[in-house]
Amino acid sequence: MSKPTLGSTRQGFIPPFILERIAAHDEVHLQGCAQRTLEVDHYFRARRAPDIVANMDMPEGSPRPGQAARYIYSANYQEVLPGTLVREEGQDESGDPTVDEAYRWLGVTYRFFWEAFERNSIDDQGLPLLGTVHYGQDYENAFWNGAQMVFGDGDGELFNRFTAALDVVGHELAHGVIEREAGLVYTYQSGALNESLADVFGSLTKQYHLGQTAAEADWLIGAELFTERVQGRALRSMAAPGTAYDDPILGKDPQPAHMDDFVETEEDNGGVHINSGIPNHAFYLAAMALDGYAWQTCGFVWYDTLHDSRLTQESDFATFASLTVDNASRRFGTESQEAIAIRDAWQAVGVIA
Template sequence: MCTQHHRHSIFCVIPPYVLDEIAQKGTPKQRAAALRTKSVDNTFRALRVASQASRFAPQRSAVPGAVELVQKQRAIYNAAATQNLPGTLVRGEGQGATGDPAVDEAYEGLGATFDFFAKVFDRNSIDDSGLPLDATVHFGQDYNNAFWNSVQMVFGDGDGEIFNRFTIALDIIGHELSHGVTEDESQLQYFNQSGALNESMSDVFGSLIKQFAKNETADKADWLIGDGLLAAGINGVALRSMKDPGSAFNDPLLGQDPQPKHMSKFVHTFEDNGGVHINSGIPNHAFYQVATRLGGYAWEKAGRIWYDALRDPRVKPNTGFRRYARITYDVAGRLFGVGGQEQAAVQQGWAAVGIEL
């Protein structure tokens, strides 16, 4: 997503390199929509949310489950094709479906994300302190993005030619909200390897949220991020593939999915905050390798290892792939036994992407 500071930021689902491709190769209408989207993203990136520092101060509970979980508090707003936030309240907690797919998908997606973190990790909402989950739909005109701005979710409707509505994929909703979890727990800097790790954490949790909602085991999951988001006629299946980074799309308009899945193909660039959306394919694939080696429900072992590692005090803002890999290895031993199959799977998973522990 798109940000420059770990405390005051927005995290957008469409990588800037995709918008750049559209701005260069699209029709006049498509190019205009891409440029408008980039302009809006740049504006929000520059904004500072005054209340965020206190809201997202790290709060690690000493004892799992020590904080009593509260009931979900969801509110969905309609911007009605304007850029006014939050817009008009159209569905509150406990209210029935509205018949507007974007409203109802956002409502259900926020709930599925809350339920996942509550039931799997005993986490009380995104900030572990009962943060209400708010979202705005129908933001802007042909806005080809969705973002988390540390206060709420915002969804565009897409242009219908390249992207469908951005509420359509549960893993995208989970991905964006999970940026708040990383923000709360580790404050990983959004640049170079730490930024790619930040992006990868959201892909991991986004995929797990979808798997949990569908009751899927690791071998049955599609391991795609953004399935259904690409409009008909676009040659691709999703924004990213954790199973096979670099294979999600290959389209004359969008270009070739640039994600590597091995350190030998690591992309050195200053664009995209040092390649945060590109190089996230490497830790993404490492998680896929670990989860499929362990089998069963991916959130039970691999997901627990990744979550506990994220909360480990050894994770610093500039943590890169190798340091985080070593922490996951240590956590696997602490949780499941030193020298066990879990530690072996973690070691093998990271080795598969070129990171030796």
């Protein structure tokens, strides 16, 4: 198979500001896990995805659109990629729950993009979906490196194994889709939009899998990741940004829900995981106003907007917002309830007047 050309934005699912808090904590074991995770993340951020892809022996994609091509590897607790192949498309369960979760969630995410939007994998050309589990020791993150997903087992004290959360897989694969379609620059508002779109499609993947309407969904991101020890429900909440966790070690969820509380910062690539709360909340408000399955209403509009040639790499919230209103009018009609709900939602979070 030819080597795909992919972009260069590689970020773990857990943002650095959370890991830095843990690394500054006085428990030696937790300190060590977070420190090591930050080092691994830094290493992967410094490498360009096309180099990773060029150096990998990529297996074949699926010859048939609508059929995923999954390959799950184990790193056997080392920091090696991709590791040993342990389960490939069509094979029976391996018996290792981590391997089988990765296989299952990659399949669900593939099926969501195919059935909701007729998208054939990340590149829309059947790119094979590779996942490596048991990566490193106590590694507290998961990421897509341009060629494959990588899952840590967590430290067992604050974080569970990362294959536990379907929306983590949906979020990371969505970054691949976003990069190919819009290439939103991963800093400031365009970066926060990039993050928000990954959350939107991650959450929709989960809602689709569970057959949930907007009103039935929990609108949480990473609800399965925290152990009992953490005072928090999830990493982020699209329904109530800023309330997902408030914990002595991790700190408090820093997300705003309205432009009045927009956070000006140089940290976190200019607040990409912080200000994403604002467009996340707009999506939630529109989906709730419309109810029904969100991937059939505003989810479709967000996907259309991702393809819109007027969306540039440095688009800000206001540009994205007005494009969603326009795309809702095109798909559903000018004064359709979809167009109205979406415009109202962006007004409610202060992005458009």
